[in-house]
Every structure is written in C-alpha cells, then in structure tokens.
Amino acid sequence: MKVNVLAFGIAKEIFNGSSAEIDLNEEATVSDLRTALEEKYPRLKQLASFMLAVNNEYAEGNDILQQRDEIAIIPPVSGG
C-alpha cells in the first residue's frame, strides 16, 4: 500500500515538500514506516530524533498502519 506522510519544520526541507508518498507492505507497522523513511531520506538519521503521528496522536512502533490513516512525521518540537 502507499501511505502519504505529512511533513513539518525541517522534515519539509528533507522531503523537499510538505508530504511524501511511501510504499509499504499491507499490515506494515510504524517501525516499518520509520525504516522505509530513513532509507529514502537518509538525512532523517541526522536529526536529534523524530516521532511519527497517526491520526493526530503520537504512534508506538508496533501500531499497524492503514492506508486511510493521517500520518505525519514529527521532528523535534520547539514551540513556546
């Protein structure tokens, strides 16, 4: 399945756009997406860290993704 990953902050620069499309197996987990993203965008490994959010909530590594999910990459936050 193809999932669309929203990007913010520095991730937008790394994706060179406000989202990226990633190919995943059916039943792929958040960890699988993380691996696929780091493979496609090696600069992500230089970040202090990054989280993934699914449907506006921080996601755990073994959460299973579905194509209709709203997925976002969350680089280190710095609001306030």
Next chain:
Amino acid sequence: MKVNVLAFGIAKEIFNGSSAEIDLNEEATVSDLRTALEEKYPRLKQLASFMLAVNNEYAEGNDILQQRDEIAIIPPVSGG
C-alpha cells in the same frame, strides 16, 4: 521619655486610634516597649504575634529606642 507608636490593622482597634503614646525609661529597648505595650493593651497578647518597626525597618528586641524614632506596631501582615 515618651514615644509615639503608630498602629495599623487590628492594632488600631486595640489602641482605639492610629497611634499610642507610651512612657519609657531613657535607653529603653524594643523589648521594653513590647512589655509596656502588652501591659497597657492586654489584647495584644491575644494576637498570633506582633513585631515592632523602627524607622521603617523590623526591629530586634535589644535595639535601643530614641525619642525621634518613627516607631510602629506590626500585627500579623496579610497583604497580597
């Protein structure tokens, strides 16, 4: 010597006025004044506590008073 003691808050009610005149020996200390006040106004003993201020500073018991000092009785404060 006679000293004038300014009163605030509940002390004004106890003095029945905004100040009281107290007779003290020359070289009297803040402690002597405290004793004289408690003698003249026994209701002071019912307060949670009270301090004395000399020239706008909290005074210690053995500070010596002078007639020209500005003296005040400071019942428990409750600003803010």
Next chain:
Amino acid sequence: MIEIKISEKPLQTSTCIEWVMSPACGGIDVFIGTVRNATKGKQVLRLEFEAYEAMALKEMQKLAEQAFEKWDVQKVLIHHRTGVLQVGEVPVIIAVAAAHRAAAFDACRYIIDTLKETVPIWKREFFEDGDVWVAAHP
C-alpha cells in the same frame, strides 16, 4: 530594573505587562491576585487593604532586589492596591521578565510568597455578619 507601587486606584495589568516586556527577555511570569468571593466556605462581600506605606514600599523594594540577587532576572514589578476592593478586583500584580522562563517563575513565586510574610499590609475581610483582620489571631 525595578518598579514598585502602592496605590488606591485600580491596578492596570496591561500597563504592568508592557513595563516588563523587553527585547532581551524570552519569558515573563505574571502573578495577579484577585478578590475571591469566599474564604473557608464563607461568602466575602468585599475586602479592605491598609498599608504602612513608607515601610511597605521599602520591604517591596527589598523583595525585588532579592529576586535580582537570587535569579538572573531583568525586570521586576510589584504593584499593590489599598482601600476597599470588591470581589473580582485585583489587590496585587507581580511581573518578572527574564531571559529564561525558570528564573521568571521562581522569582515571581518567591516575591508573592515572601510579600505575604514580610510586607506591612493588612487585609480585612467583610462578611454578612461582621469583619475580620486576616491572620491577626491564632
């Protein structure tokens, strides 16, 4: 910079905040005391604050100076009102600006906590059935 005031007129929150704002500061903490409608479950009609003004200003100045000694703060403002205040009105405003927020929070809290212990200002609470000078009796 330090700004200390005791006034019978209503305190102006926005003026206080404008005064502490500075391009060198990243964090401002403001404490606003307000007259509560009840104390220990009893309805409060209004309050009256009385100050030994000359000494209170001196003690407030000391608190502000202590804040500068203890924390890396840039601006400290302490305004206290006197006279009769209705429910919802503001007896005290403390505003602290610092480069970093931790110092602003620590200093602001220290000032209000210590003000309530050392500054010669007295509060009288008026109830339907009488009045009391707060903290006077054990």
Next chain:
Amino acid sequence: MIEIKISEKPLQTSTCIEWVMSPACGGIDVFIGTVRNATKGKQVLRLEFEAYEAMALKEMQKLAEQAFEKWDVQKVLIHHRTGVLQVGEVPVIIAVAAAHRAAAFDACRYIIDTLKETVPIWKREFFEDGDVWVAAHP
C-alpha cells in the same frame, strides 16, 4: 473551563487575562513567551512558528486536561501563535486561575514545560547569516 487557540494573528494578553478571571479564583498565573533578540549570544532577526495544527490543538487540550487532573485549578487558557514573529512579539500565552496561588503556579509551569516537549509546533530562528530549525539536530 479550558480555552485553546492557535492563531496567525497577534495574541492579546489582556483578553486572555480577562478570560481566566473569575470571582471564585484568588490567584492567576500568566506565562508570556516573547521573542528574544538573541540566542546563545547570536542576534536573532525574527522567528517563524509552524504548527501541525489539528494535532497541536489536541495536545494542548491534553495539557489543559492534565492540569485539571493534577491540580485544583478553575480555568486554563493556552494560546499559541504561528507565522513570522518579530523580536518582542508573543508566541505563547498560558494563563491559569485557581482558588489558591500554588495550584496556579504549578499548573502554568507544567503546561509551558510540557508544551515545549510534546506539542507539534516548530520554531525557525533567522539570523543575519542564515536560519535554523530549533532543536532539530543534536
């Protein structure tokens, strides 16, 4: 009561303070973040804040709810600004009203500390020689 907002328009301190004031509250603590003219000794020209708005609102709501769980508070307001901000402008206002001041201070500080860790908002600092996404790199 909880009031959460993300806006591109300038935040209004006085509106925020009016919103949290209540006759049942005796203490209000307000944190105001401001854009500082320097970071680590380097001159800052301006900032830009970007939010993942839907998620940020949800996380801000959670923070406010946590404040109600942890402390006896009555009103919590969190406003965050996005877009380009000049030095001296206000990216964030947090205001907490409580019957007693300790709860207001504790909750306000918890909210700003945790907001900086969990709420998906990003700050970009612009210098004379370039720009940086704050905290992005180790």
